[in-house]
Amino acid sequence: METERLIVLPGETIDPSLIPSHQKLPLRLGPGLRHIPPSDIVPTVAGQLITNPARNSMWIEYNSQRYIPSTSDLILATVTRATPDAYLCTLSPYTPPATLPTLSFEGATKKTRPILTPGALVYARVTLANRHMDPELECVSAATGKAEGLGPLAGPGCVFDVSLGFARRLLMARSREEGGVGVLEMLGGEEGAAGGGGLAFETAVGRNGRVWVGSESARTVVVVGRALQETDRAGLGIEGQRKLVKRLVREVR
Amino acid sequence: MPREAEPSLSERQFVLQALQENLRLDGRELDQYRPLELSFGDQYGVADVTFGRTRVLAKASAEVTVPYADRPLDGIFNIATELSPMASPAFEVNRPTETEILLSRLLEKTVRRSGALDTESLCLVAGQKCWSVRVDVHVLSHDGNLIDAACLAVVAALRHFRKPDTSIEGGVLTVYTAAEREAVPLSWLHSPFCVTWSFFGDEGETAVLDATRLEEQVRVASCTVSLNKHGEICQIAKLGGVPVDAVALLQCTAVALTKVKEFSELVDKKLAEDVKKRDKGGFMAELSAENER
Amino acid sequence: MPLDTSAYNLALLRVDGRRWNELRRVHAQIRTQAAADGSSYLEMGHTKVMCVVTGPSEPGPRRGGAGAGGGGGSGGKDAEVAVSIVIAGFSSVDRKRHGKGDKRTLELQSTVSNALSASLHTHLFPHSQINISLHVLSQDGSLLAALINAATLACVDAGIPMTDYVAACTAGSTSTYAANDEAADPLLDLNHQEEQELPGLTVATLGNSDRVAVLVCESRVQVGRLEGMLAVGVDGCKQMREILDRVVREKGQRMIQEGTVERGVGLNDMDVD
Numbered sequence: 076m077e078t079e080r081l082i083v084l085p086g087e088t089i090d091p092s093l094i095p096s097h098q099k100l101p102l103r104l105g106p107g108l109r110h111i112p113p114s115d116i117v118p119t120v121a122g123q124l125i126t127n128p129a130r131n132s133m134w135i136e137y138n139s140q141r142y143i144p145s146t147s148d149l150i151l152a153t154v155t156r157a158t159p160d161a162y163l164c165t166l167s168p169y170t171p172p173a174t175l176p177t178l179s180f181e182g183a184t185k186k187t188r189p190i191l192t193p194g195a196l197v198y199a200r201v202t203l204a205n206r207h208m209d210p211e212l213e214c215v216s217a218a219t220g221k222a223e224g225l226g227p228l229a230g231p232g233c234v235f236d237v238s239l240g241f242a243r244r245l246l247m248a249r250s251r252e253e254g255g256v257g258v259l260e261m262l263g264g265e266e267g268a269a270g271g272g273g274l275a276f277e278t279a280v281g282r283n284g285r286v287w288v289g290s291e292s293a294r295t296v297v298v299v300g301r302a303l304q305e306t307d308r309a310g311l312g313i314e315g316q317r318k319l320v321k322r323l324v325r326e327v328r
Numbered sequence: 329m330p331r332e333a334e335p336s337l338s339e340r341q342f343v344l345q346a347l348q349e350n351l352r353l354d355g356r357e358l359d360q361y362r363p364l365e366l367s368f369g370d371q372y373g374v375a376d377v378t379f380g381r382t383r384v385l386a387k388a389s390a391e392v393t394v395p396y397a398d399r400p401l402d403g404i405f406n407i408a409t410e411l412s413p414m415a416s417p418a419f420e421v422n423r424p425t426e427t428e429i430l431l432s433r434l435l436e437k438t439v440r441r442s443g444a445l446d447t448e449s450l451c452l453v454a455g456q457k458c459w460s461v462r463v464d465v466h467v468l469s470h471d472g473n474l475i476d477a478a479c480l481a482v483v484a485a486l487r488h489f490r491k492p493d494t495s496i497e498g499g500v501l502t503v504y505t506a507a508e509r510e511a512v513p514l515s516w517l518h519s520p521f522c523v524t525w526s527f528f529g530d531e532g533e534t535a536v537l538d539a540t541r542l543e544e545q546v547r548v549a550s551c552t553v554s555l556n557k558h559g560e561i562c563q564i565a566k567l568g569g570v571p572v573d574a575v576a577l578l579q580c581t582a583v584a585l586t587k588v589k590e591f592s593e594l595v596d597k598k599l600a601e602d603v604k605k606r607d608k609g610g611f612m613a614e615l616s617a618e619n620e621r
Numbered sequence: 622m623p624l625d626t627s628a629y630n631l632a633l634l635r636v637d638g639r640r641w642n643e644l645r646r647v648h649a650q651i652r653t654q655a656a657a658d659g660s661s662y663l664e665m666g667h668t669k670v671m672c673v674v675t676g677p678s679e680p681g682p683r684r685g686g687a688g689a690g691g692g693g694g695s696g697g698k699d700a701e702v703a704v705s706i707v708i709a710g711f712s713s714v715d716r717k718r719h720g721k722g723d724k725r726t727l728e729l730q731s732t733v734s735n736a737l738s739a740s741l742h743t744h745l746f747p748h749s750q751i752n753i754s755l756h757v758l759s760q761d762g763s764l765l766a767a768l769i770n771a772a773t774l775a776c777v778d779a780g781i782p783m784t785d786y787v788a789a790c791t792a793g794s795t796s797t798y799a800a801n802d803e804a805a806d807p808l809l810d811l812n813h814q815e816e817q818e819l820p821g822l823t824v825a826t827l828g829n830s831d832r833v834a835v836l837v838c839e840s841r842v843q844v845g846r847l848e849g850m851l852a853v854g855v856d857g858c859k860q861m862r863e864i865l866d867r868v869v870r871e872k873g874q875r876m877i878q879e880g881t882v883e884r885g886v887g888l889n890d891m892d893v894d
Contacts, residue, residue: 153334153336155334168417169417192337193698194334194335194336194337194340195336195337195338196336196337196338228338229338231338231341231342231345232338232342233338233339233342233343233346233353234336234338234339235353287338293342293345293346293349293351294349294351296342296346297346297351297352297353297355298355300353301353301354301355326355426727426731429724429727429728429731430728430731432724433724433725433728436724437839441839441840442841443841531832532832548739549739551836555844559843559844559845560841560842560843560844561838561841561842561843561844561846561847562841563838563839564822564836564837564838564847565836565837565838566833566834566835566836566837567728567731567732567735567736567835567837568731568732568733568734568735568736568737568738568739568834568835569735569736569739569834570739570834571739571740571826571827571830571832571833571834572832572833573831573832573833574826574831574832574833574851574852574855575831577833577836577851578847578848578851581844581847582844585844
């Protein structure tokens with residue numbers, strides 16, 4: 076578990092005492108760190124240094140503008156074009172397209188495969204992220220053959236853009252404790268309970284900074300989207316989020 | 329060639345569906361502008377306008393040149409628009425897009441052709457010397473409705489601008505620095521403002537003010553009306569798009585007039601505030617030996 | 622050259638002898654160019670425009686002109702309507718050459734393109750391009766209106782499916798912007814001289830409806846004047862639509878007589894409205 080909240084700048088030397096030293100596991104470096112042999116570890120981006128002694132890993136948490144795909148990221152992609160064996164999708168503007176093979180959907184065979192029109196949204200996982208090739212996506216888990224929540228996003232809903240760091244915080248297993256984001260819980264929570272909005276909606280958070288909010292009621296989608304964007308832009312803490320949710324929910328009624 | 333991301337189908341459908349329920353993605357009313365900010369720079373003639381996440385900066389400047397041969401009694405007045413990659417990667421330097429051409433034509437028609445600035449007052453010596461006033465419009469951030477923001481910035485910058493005072497004695501033209509003589513404002517006749525309506529739906533039945541980037545990508549037609557607070561139309565441009573009922577267009581113009589009056593008041597108020605801020609007790613304060621530092 | 626507007630008040634006749642609600646002589650022809658998919662020639666008074674349509678065809682190599690595109694639609698799903706306008710150097714009094722990058726011409730191009738692509742069924746021709754090239758031979762006011770009318774006729778000739786005619790004309794008002802006189806009359810179809818002196822606007826409507834596809838006003842005018850001008854303009858568009866429709870029908874009948882079109886098929890189609 077992380078212990079320190081330390082901000083590092085590119086090129087800074089990291090205090091050796093901060094580097095986790097585990098008996099058996101090799102040290103794992105995450106994004107934003109570079110190993111210069113023999114023993115120097117140098118940050119390459121500005122951000123918060125996070126170390127995890129239990130897994131003997133360390134990485135830098137930072138909020139960048141541009142999404143760079145990396146393997147096993149969950150992302151929200153827009154189909155732009157269909158080719159015979161793959162769909163070409165956009166992850167973010169002005170980046171090369173990602174390919175989504177038509178067979179990597181749950182239960183897809185050569186004869187039965189989902190037909191996606193240009194402009195359709197898919198929730199997918201990055202399988203190949205290589206700096207020299209276009210990224211590849213899948214909508215099915217290779218291990219189980221099940222969709223596991225991935226696939227085309229139909230139904231009424233809208234996409235909202237958030238910053239990459241915020242999307243990562245939303246995706247954390249315990250986003251409230253670790254990421255400090257509780258808006259979704261609050262909005263969806265029981266009415267009357269601690270600031271619960273009592274709204275019914277579903278979300279799909281993409282690491283590429285896009286969040287899909289789906290609900291039968293357009294009003295709910297708008298409220299959830301605004302709550303997410305305002306929390307992100309104003310950098311609200313848990314208390315601020317509670318106030319925001321209260322205000323927005325009151326506006327709906 | 330990587331390009332701009334088009335809004336996905338579900339975004340398109342949702343924007344339209346929400347608009348049918350009189351809802352917008354940012355929770356505004358259909359005829360409500362985003363929070364509008366106007367600030368002036370330290371220099372005269374710099375105006376910075378923000379509509380939500382759209383930001384436009386305009387700077388007015390003047391120099392003495394030779395007037396055009398066919399208009400010896402008029403000064404020169406130009407508006408230069410620049411949509412640089414700063415606002416969106418879709419814009420390239422030195423290759424004007426359709427957006428940029430339409431924007432610069434609209435500003436030209438609204439401010440220049442409507443005679444907002446008295447160009448005759450810019451003439452110094454007929455046929456020989458005149459002021460050339462130029463406004464440079466820089467779009468710093470593009471989140472829709474560039475036209476209204478740019479027009480407001482241009483008008484505010486020109487009204488804030490002061491050009492050096494001049495005198496002619498015995499055929500000798502003298503341009504005074506600000507220390508010698510107070511700079512003088514331009515001879516301004518009326519303040520036109522643009523109001524852009526965006527239309528949605530199969531027959532353009534839903535009209536929306538101050539569209540965001542996403543809404544602009546989804547709309548089927550738009551109509552820009554330029555008016556001044558006296559109720560004079562300076563320009564109307566509905567350049568194609570889905571046909572809209574004539575009566576609806578007339579209503580849009582009427583609503584636009586109320587918005588223009590609000591803009592007009594805002595600019596007046598901000599200019600007055602700016603004058604107050606600059607006036608630090610007049611001549612005596614200037615002579616004071618004390619330094620700020 | 623100040624226009625002598627006092628004469629209007631006396632006889633209610635305009636400089637060229639028309640009354641307030643009269644169009645100028647409109648003469649139009651379709652299928653003037655044998656090589657083109659569709660072509661037309663249109664005169665509104667002394668404003669003379671030719672139009673040639675090619676397509677829908679595969680989009681050719683992109684030309685440098687940035688403003689040429691327009692209401693294409695998303696991602697090649699719809700046909701793109703590419704308009705190019707050439708204004709001949711001899712077309713107006715001042716013999717000025719208009720360069721390719723003239724912003725006014727680019728604006729006209731984009732207006733014609735956007736106006737037509739809303740009426741043409743571009744979704745039937747994905748990944749293709751409809752090229753409309755317009756040549757202005759002579760200018761005497763109402764240029765944009767003439768361009769739109771000529772382009773509509775040429776598209777009809779090219780057989781591109783469309784919702785209805787996009788017919789355009791101009792309207793003006795006898796008052797100047799400053800004068801708030803109530804007696805001012807609206808005027809229909811301005812010529813060059815009137816366009817210079819009086820406030821005016823260009824209207825294009827879709828077919829016989831009151832729905833306005835294009836509305837361009839480039840002069841200062843009191844907001845109260847707008848309603849009258851717009852009403853007269855929309856009415857003028859309806860007249861213009863009748864004229865365009867007659868041109869198409871006459872040409873169709875002549876083609877049947879000449880035997881270029883088979884009788885049975887053609888005649889039935891002609892009578893169905």
